[in-house]
Amino acid sequence: MVHDLELVSVGKTYADGTKAVSNFNLQVEKGEFVAFLGPSGCGKSTTLRMIAGFEEITEGDILIKGRNVSATPPEKRPTSMIFQNYALFPHMTVRRNVGFGLDVKGLPRAERDRKVDRILDMFDLTEVADRKADRLSAGQRQRIALARGLVVEPEILLLDEPLGALDANLRRIIQNELKLLQRELGITFVFVTHAQSEALGLSDRVVVMSNGVVEQISTPKELYLRPQTPFVARFIGANTLIEGRPLASEGGALGKAFNRIDTALGPISGIGPSGSTLAVIPAEAFRLAPEGQPGEMTLPGRVVWKQLVGATGHFRVRLANDQEIGIETHSDTARAQILDVGAVVTLGLDPGAVTLMPSNP
Template identity: 75%
Template sequence: MIHDLELLQVGKTYPDGTVAVSGFDLKVEKGEFVAFLGPSGCGKSTTLRMIAGFEDITQGEILIKGRNVSRTPPEKRPTSMIFQNYALFPHMTVRQNIGFGLDIKKMPKADKDSKVDRILDMFDLTAFAERKADKLSGGQRQRIALARGLVVEPEILLLDEPLGALDANLRRIIQNELKLLQRELGITFVFVTHAQSEALGLSDRVVVMSNGIVEQISPPKELYRRPATRFVADFIGSNTIIEGRPVGLAEAGSYAHLETPLGLIKGRGPAGAGLAVIPAEAFRITPSGAAHEIRFAGTVTARQLVGSVGHLRVRLSDDREISVETHSGTPEAQALTPGSTVTLGVDPEAITLIPA
């Protein structure tokens, strides 16, 4: 099967020996939306620049539509890249900015004008076509950057934190437009972000990176519910991580067990795993609890109600404090105040066991 994009053991090591990216493997299908997620300096933008051809690779291969482009210059790759600062030309009009890539391709003027007119209309920019780009709002400049990237009809659109400069409300609006646009056009998107909400909300799959290596590649729901490494468990969501000693072997289709300072915990994961990961929203405040639940006793140290969500801090019997999220409208949540004793129940199905 030919994929839109393949990275085969791609790596980048700088002359001073610094390893920016190591052993990156990825296969992206046509029309897929893939997000690279991780903290600053993890290698996600470097990887995107290697795909675009703006950064040389020092190991591995990059294939687009089955063709090795590892040594192909950027202008000859079927990609288009959008940067966080938009990289628009302030002295050019909106029309000139959008048509710039077609000028580079030496497209006949009539064909270029037709394409630019069509994409101006698609992005609702026709009324601003003759204005200078630097005179427009952040949201309008973002649309210009997207239009300029798409007008050249790339096989793959590469986006390097393109929403980072927008305020929160405008960011949400553009996020929605971006996902609808990607579905409508069917173009493969590779998107770099450090914002979890963007990666989990927009993408079909998320690549989590740290220190130049890939920690996990999963659909958003699986990534959130089943972290594969401690880094992912710490980085994604709000999880309680409990260390313990593996007890026995997990049978096919059953739970693995972990002996911890808080008692026996069982969950989904490999035999021999030494950490239990419990999402904040998996805890249930209960006076008794179902028979199959794992139960913890604790004391509420803080409570904050934000809309329909109640955020609790609870100190457990071993003095660790954990985060608990519950519906703020439940009688149990309403009755809790700092100092209240509480019993927390967790379904073992919501617990993931991972290697220590």
């Protein structure tokens, strides 16, 4: 099967021996929206630049539509890249900025004008087409950058934190527009961001990176509910991590009890292979309950911090082993309203919400 984009054991090592990216493997289908997510310096932008051809790879291969482009210069690749600072020409009008890539390709003027007019209309930029780019708002400049990247009709659009310079409200508006646009055009998007909300809300799959290594590639839902490594468990969402050791079944051997671990708080059940020693519990999986329900695990604790924000109640509860964990619940519940700092509580927990993994994979 031919993929829109395929990275095969791609790596980048700089002249001083620094490894920026190691053994990156990924297959992207046509029309898929994939986000690279991770902390600063994890290698996500370097990987995007290698796909674009702006950064030379030192290991592996990059294939687009089945063709190896590892040694192909950027201008010869069927990709277009949008940067955080938009990289617009301030002395040019909106129309000339948008059509710049078509001019480089040497398109006849009539065809260029037709394509530019169509994309300007799509991005609601027709009325400002003859203004200088530096006279427009941040939201308009962002749309200009998107229009310039898409007017050349790339096979793959690469976006390097394109919303990072926008304020929160405008960022949300552009996020919605970006997702709708991608679905309408059916173009493959590869999107770099350090914002979890963007990665989880926009993409079909998320690639989480740490120190140049891929930690997990999953759908947003799977990534949030079933992290596969301790790094992802700590990086995504607001999880509680509890250390433990495997519980042995009768006879001292791991058998049917392989999915339970013994912790300082007692046994915890979940899903996972034998030898799992780390229980990962999402903040919203806990239930503030006066008594446990059938099938639930219960953990005693004491409230040490409380804040009600809109519809959400945020609590910090100190468990019996002195570990403090975050709890999120609906602020309108009677339990959330009457609980104060110092209150003794019981936390109910569905074992199915727990993910078990090796603490040092």
